[in-house]
Amino acid sequence: MTFLSDVFAQALNGLAYGVLLFLLSVGLTLIFGMLDVVNLAHGSFYMLGAYAGLTTIAMTGNYWLAMLVAPLAVGVIGALMERTCLRPLYRRSPLDQVLLTFGFIYLFEDLVKWIWGGKIRSITPPEAFSASVQVFGATVPSYRLFMIVFGLVMAVALWLLIERTRLGAIIRAGVFDAEMAAGMGVNIDLVFTGVFAFGAALGGLSGVIAGPIQSASPPMGAGILVPALIVVVVGGLGSLKGSLVGSLIIGQAETFGKAWLPGASMVIIYVVMALVVLLRPQGLFGRALK
Amino acid sequence: MIARLLGLGALVTAVVAFPAVAGAYPVKLLQEILIWGVFAMSLDLLLGYAGMVSFGHSAFFGIGGYVAALALKSSPGALSALVVPALVTALAALVIGLFSTRVSGVYFIMLTLAFSQMFYAYAFQVAWLGAEDGIIGVPRPTILGLNLGQATPFHLYLITLCALAMLLLWRVVRSPFGHVLRGIQENEGRMEAVGYAVRRYKLVAFVIAGTIGGVAGSLYTQLNLTISPDAFFWTTSGEALLMVIIGGTGTLWGAVLGAAAFILLQSLVSSYTERWMLILGATFILFVLFAPGGIVGALRRRARVRT
Numbered sequence: 001m002t003f004l005s006d007v008f009a010q011a012l013n014g015l016a017y018g019v020l021l022f023l024l025s026v027g028l029t030l031i032f033g034m035l036d037v038v039n040l041a042h043g044s045f046y047m048l049g050a051y052a053g054l055t056t057i058a059m060t061g062n063y064w065l066a067m068l069v070a071p072l073a074v075g076v077i078g079a080l081m082e083r084t085c086l087r088p089l090y091r092r093s094p095l096d097q098v099l100l101t102f103g104f105i106y107l108f109e110d111l112v113k114w115i116w117g118g119k120i121r122s123i124t125p126p127e128a129f130s131a132s133v134q135v136f137g138a139t140v141p142s143y144r145l146f147m148i149v150f151g152l153v154m155a156v157a158l159w160l161l162i163e164r165t166r167l168g169a170i171i172r173a174g175v176f177d178a179e180m181a182a183g184m185g186v187n188i189d190l191v192f193t194g195v196f197a198f199g200a201a202l203g204g205l206s207g208v209i210a211g212p213i214q215s216a217s218p219p220m221g222a223g224i225l226v227p228a229l230i231v232v233v234v235g236g237l238g239s240l241k242g243s244l245v246g247s248l249i250i251g252q253a254e255t256f257g258k259a260w261l262p263g264a265s266m267v268i269i270y271v272v273m274a275l276v277v278l279l280r281p282q283g284l285f286g287r288a289l290k
Numbered sequence: 291m292i293a294r295l296l297g298l299g300a301l302v303t304a305v306v307a308f309p310a311v312a313g314a315y316p317v318k319l320l321q322e323i324l325i326w327g328v329f330a331m332s333l334d335l336l337l338g339y340a341g342m343v344s345f346g347h348s349a350f351f352g353i354g355g356y357v358a359a360l361a362l363k364s365s366p367g368a369l370s371a372l373v374v375p376a377l378v379t380a381l382a383a384l385v386i387g388l389f390s391t392r393v394s395g396v397y398f399i400m401l402t403l404a405f406s407q408m409f410y411a412y413a414f415q416v417a418w419l420g421a422e423d424g425i426i427g428v429p430r431p432t433i434l435g436l437n438l439g440q441a442t443p444f445h446l447y448l449i450t451l452c453a454l455a456m457l458l459l460w461r462v463v464r465s466p467f468g469h470v471l472r473g474i475q476e477n478e479g480r481m482e483a484v485g486y487a488v489r490r491y492k493l494v495a496f497v498i499a500g501t502i503g504g505v506a507g508s509l510y511t512q513l514n515l516t517i518s519p520d521a522f523f524w525t526t527s528g529e530a531l532l533m534v535i536i537g538g539t540g541t542l543w544g545a546v547l548g549a550a551a552f553i554l555l556q557s558l559v560s561s562y563t564e565r566w567m568l569i570l571g572a573t574f575i576l577f578v579l580f581a582p583g584g585i586v587g588a589l590r591r592r593a594r595v596r597t
Contacts, residue, residue, distance in 0.1 A: 032396070038399060038400065085575065085579060088579065089578070089579070092582070094395070094396070095343050096578055096582060098343065098396075098399060099531065099535060099574075099578050100575060100578045100579070102528050102531070102532075102574070103532075103571045103572075103574035103575040103578060104571065104575065105525075105528075105571070106567045106568070106570050106571030106574070107567075107568060107571030107572060107575065108571075109567060110565060110566075110567035110568035110571065111568060113567075114565065114568070222524075222525060226404065226407045226524065229400045229403065229404065230400075230404055232400070233397065233401065233404065237396065237397070264415075265415075266411030266412070266415050267408055267411050267412055267415075270404055270405070270407065270408035270411070273401075273404055274389065277389060277392070277393070277397075277401060278389065281392055281393050281397065282397075
């Protein structure tokens with residue numbers, strides 16, 4: 001393998017990881033923009049999605065069905081969590097909400113251990129994408145190519161949804177000024193629940209997508225949360241564009257770090273984050289800080 | 291006042307005399323409560339007084355723990371056990387604080403969290419810190435001619451240091467400096483307008499809290515004779531936050547109560563069931579939802595109802 005094809009293969013790996021981070025961080029960023037909550041349980045949604053997918057596949061043998069069922073199941077859990085626990089806290093300081101979601105990390109992780117056991121489980125990729133393909137002299141698992149295409153399609157779809165539809169306009173109005181939106185006749189309570197459930201569902205979806213390359217285990221939720229938060233810090237809280245650009249940067253930094261600087265690989269993404277915060281505290285595409 | 295002093299005296303006597311009446315395991319639990327109590331208390335200085343929600347306090351616990359482990363292995367004395375860990379953590383807190391206090395609110399939460407994870411990642415990866423196993427076989431020091439390898443001198447040493455750290459924090463929050471921190475928590479903009487250098491106050495609070503957190507980490511190494519990367523992991527910060535919230539924020543002694551509740555509950559529950567994390571998570575959620583003032587808040591409400 002030549003140097004260039006090696007670089008190319010790494011870049012594709014980084015892109016696959018990047019779109020995974022994008023699906024996760026976009027939920028985080030939407031929830032924050034709307035509800036002003038940093039949802040620390042977002043990694044738990046990712047974990048729940050992976051396990052829901054695992055069970056669906058075990059029962060039906062159909063990966064595509066898992067991609068549908070898992071987000072729905074996790075979305076319902078998210079909606080319940082918002083309605084019963086987060087809603088009573090909106091009038092309190094945002095800190096209480098952050099801490100509440102922290103409690104849910106323990107709850108969800110132990111529930112998963114209880115139901116599925118603590119062992120590492122793997123999800124087999126769908127039949128159609130189980131082989132590898134040659135691209136520019138590099139051998140790439142075709143599942144990763146599927147992930148990249150799927151992630152980019154999702155990015156475009158989300159952009160269209162938020163910028164070009166009536167529903168998106170309502171969401172943007174809610175992010176900008178929830179009280180005013182409510183005054184204009186928007187049922188803001190419903191929008192809050194909807195956005196939280198939607199973000200949770202995206203987290204669950206990313207768990208299923210990640211399954212075939214990262215395998216499922218109970219601590220996976222607490223593990224992925226930190227890179228996802230870094231993406232949000234780098235891209236800027238509440239910004240869809242920031243979430244996309246941040247994911248791609250962090251995905252590449254992590255992957256190339258692992259390949260070229262194995263001694264310092266885990267630290268690189270933090271260096272990237274520190275640089276961004278130093279030069280632009282609100283993140284690349286974030287609103288200016290108050 | 292006199293009743294309070296008497297109560298405090300009785301409590302100290304009970305803690306000091308505890309090994310005379312209890313077995314090795316309860317004594318170890320008490321010592322853990324003291325160390326985590328100091329750690330949670332130092333976090334309460336940030337959370338309950340300056341209004342800074344740090345999810346990265348584990349960085350200082352870990353730094354204190356690792357520095358003590360390395361230093362004690364090369365020379366087991368007071369310098370290695372206390373002075374060097376405290377100085378190194380103070381320096382680390384200064385650097386992290388310079389970055390983190392540039393931002394506030396959720397950005398502060400995420401930045402502190404990321405910094406502590408950076409240390410976790412580093413400690414987990416490099417060989418000179420023992421990678422994922424951490425550092426094991428740390429000797430206990432000899433200080434002022436006392437061999438702390440023995441149980442009784444170690445117990446007294448631990449109590450003395452924890453009491454000093456708590457006293458120091460108590461003095462800090464009651465000083466004019468502490469009142470400025472309270473003011474910042476109430477209304478940062480107004481304090482700025484009145485002419486206080488808010489960022490500098492926050493930085494100093496961050497360094498004080500970090501340094502004491504580092505001392506707690508160093509004591510933790512000396513108690514367990516080992517330290518692993520888990521000390522850095524962000525859930526360590528989260529657990530300290532749990533202790534502060536369960537006990538009651540902005541009260542200092544609530545943090546110690548919270549640490550005691552956390553550790554006793556953990557040892558009690560895990561002897562009956564494996565579902566400790568589930569119960570912990572649920573307890574915590576219930577506290578946030580229904581008892582935001584924590585144990586101290588509930589006690590105070592009851593006291594008010596009676597009078």
